[in-house]
Amino acid sequence: MRFDFVKCHGSGNDFPLIDARALDLDDSVWAGVARALADRRGPVGGDGLLLLTDGDKLHDFGMRMFNSDGSEAETCLNGLRCVARAGFEALAVDRAEVRLKTSSAHAERDADLATGVVTIRETAGPAELDVTHWPLRGAGHQIVQQSIGNLPSARLFTAVAMPNPHLVSFVDAIDEAELVAVGTVCEAAPDWLPNRANVSFVELRGMDLFVRTFERGVGLTDSCGSAMAASVFAACLTGRVEFGVELSVFNRGGLVRAQAESDGMVRLSGNATYDWSGSADVDVDRGIAGDVTVDRHFNNEIAAWAAVVDGIA
Known part of the structure; x- marks a missing residue:
């Protein structure tokens, strides 16, 4: 063909x-x-x-x-x-x-x-916090700044679906080996996470974000739009950034402008x-x-x- x-x-x-x-x-x-x-x-x-x-x-x-x-x-x-x-x-x-x-x-x-x-502006959402819909089993209904025992990392994660599932952890410096290790476990579709999930490590740089993602079905990627959206919402949800404020989100592929609202909608312009x-x-x-x-x-x-x-x- x-x-x-x-x-x-x-x-x-x-x-x-x-x-x-x-x-x-x-x-x-x-x-x-x-x-x-x-x-x-x-x-x-x-x-x-x-x-x-x-x-x-x-x-x-x-x-x-x-x-x-x-x-x-x-x-x-x-x-x-x-x-x-x-x-x-x-x-x-x-x-x-x-x-x-x-x-x-x-x-x-x-x-x-x-x-x-x-440049295109897109509005997606609302963000979904109930991980039982993914499903992610054994961790309750919401994961906000919590460790996940099944992962090879003691870092705190926030779980957001946009609508594809994302695990977001805010870090001082991105350790790619650790990110790959966590992403690989999720990519294997274990019983507790049968549909897999994307994993992002995020650095707060002033009022902006830098996002590095292990993407479901792809692996380590230079950019993932829904991961950037999930990261912005998670940053607002955990008090690192204010809802309704536009910021820049950087990655290895470039950048987007982003804004999350308290109703779960996220706008990206890129x-x-x-x-x-x-x-x-x-x-x-x-x-x-x-x-x-x-x-x-x-x-x-x-x-x-x-x-x-x-x-x-």
Whole structure:
């Protein structure tokens, strides 16, 4: 099978994005496409696969996100901005209600973060604190600044679903080896956490945050939008940041502007950058991509985002 796609990223969280509105394929096929196109060892690579899907009576269009291992995530807020951009361009609109796997989100064009950086503001939530819905078993209904006995760490965690599950710990300095160790336990889908969870270590830098995430179905990643949203809400919930105040959230891929409200809604404003567009053959059964054709490089967008990242360093 051959697919057209755009290689894009939100805050360094990169994906092939397919306009799937006219494609009727089984989930097992999309899982194979994700494993092929998002394979870092292959010719495209990415943190997952994004799909722009049809809307319905309540939504202008939809989004699906498959991780690089073929599993489907409830959402991906960095990816949502990219899908929203594609949907805006397809429908000639600048705001939309977007259907996600288990929830909805609002997206709209925002003032550019920097010259030449296409910027989308997204509103997602409400944040969910009841971990029995994940499920996370044996820790009660809520985890706020608590240790979790099944993890190989004595750190305190706060559990937030956005709507995908996140364990957030605030640290003085990020220990990546420890983060990977904790993330690996969650990734193994133990009996007490059968649907796995994302794990983030977060540094408070003045009034801003720096987030490092071990992402479910991906591993250690330069950026995870829902992790940034969960981290902002957790920071407000634990009194580190005030609700209703906009701050910058940094990661290895760049940054977003974020604001959490006491009702659980979180707004993120960040880039939706196109790197290149093209097509590839996909062997769905083997999860292999090949014969990639590049039709266009978005050099101006690449340079504009590089200037933002260089300004952070």
